[in-house]
Amino acid sequence: QQQVKQSPQSLIVQKGGISIINCAYENTAFDYFPWYQQFPGKGPALLIAIRPDVSEKKEGRFTISFNKSAKQFSLHIMDSQPGDSATYFCAGQETSGSRLTFGEGTQLTVNP
Amino acid sequence: EAGVVQSPRYKIIEKKQPVAFWCNPISGHNTLYWYLQNLGQGPELLIRYENEEAVDDSQLPKDRFSAERLKGVDSTLKIQPAELGDSAVYLCASSPTNFPGELFFGEGSRLTVL
Numbered sequence: 001q002q003q004v005k006q007s008p009q010s011l012i013v014q015k016g017g018i019s020i021i022n023c024a025y026e027n028t029a030f031d032y033f034p035w036y037q038q039f040p041g042k043g044p045a046l047l048i049a050i051r052p053d054v055s056e057k058k059e060g061r062f063t064i065s066f067n068k069s070a071k072q073f074s075l076h077i078m079d080s081q082p083g084d085s086a087t088y089f090c091a092g093q094e095t096s097g098s099r100l101t102f103g104e105g106t107q108l109t110v111n112p
Numbered sequence: 113e114a115g116v117v118q119s120p121r122y123k124i125i126e127k128k129q130p131v132a133f134w135c136n137p138i139s140g141h142n143t144l145y146w147y148l149q150n151l152g153q154g155p156e157l158l159i160r161y162e163n164e165e166a167v168d169d170s171q172l173p174k175d176r177f178s179a180e181r182l183k184g185v186d187s188t189l190k191i192q193p194a195e196l197g198d199s200a201v202y203l204c205a206s207s208p209t210n211f212p213g214e215l216f217f218g219e220g221s222r223l224t225v226l
Contacts, residue, residue, distance in 0.1 A: 004154075006154075032213045034213060034214070041219065042219055042220075043116070043203055043205070043217030043218050043219050043220055044155065044203075044215075044217050045216075045217065046214050046215070046216075049213060049214070089154050089155075091154075093213055095213070098143070098160065098168075099157055099160070099168060100157070100213075100215060101157075102154030102155050102156070103154050104152075104153055104154050105152070105153065105154050
């Protein structure tokens with residue numbers, strides 16, 4: 001059962017541009033929404049996360065925007081850099097159940 | 113501090129052969145996960161342990177997959193017999209019990225079944 005839908009599947013951005021990745025979820029029991037970054041040959045690593053009691057969270061160049069009524073959230077990467085080229089996964093989690101459900105991933109390429 | 117360690121990193125086997133993957137989580141992390149990641153897809157949970165107890169194994173294909181976590185530390189995931197469709201990356205992750213949202217992943221074990 002696909003509970004987290006992610007788009008786009010791939011994204012190409014020029015250096016200095018803004019990268020935007022969108023996710024939609026179905027399970028209203030989710031109460032934790034992390035984003036993971038994965039480089040080739042490596043495991044995913046937590047990038048930034050948000051809980052549904054806030055609409056936005058910013059950490060450096062990375063911002064999560066959260067719309068609880070629409071059951072959508074997005075990742076914005078400002079001033080995108082070639083080093084940001086990776087696959088990004090959104091996810092949802094029910095804290096009570098601790099199961100993390102991932103989206104399908106977005107392969108980001110930032111051209112120099 | 114050492115991260116999650118997995119071995120082997122790569123394994124190539126013939127179909128119907130057995131294979132085993134090993135995982136050593138971050139010290140002090142009581143929760144351990146095995147995830148399956150197919151090419152171009154997000155990780156999918158196979159099994160989650162709280163200490164020695166498997167608390168979520170509903171997605172584990174129990175006819176051919178088995179896992180154990182003896183003494184609540186290291187874990188082994190076994191496939192017997194392997195099928196062509198099992199070719200994927202098997203990721204191990206761990207997390208502190210008091211903050212389950214942040215998972216620390218190993219680099220994964222890439223399995224190719226011929």
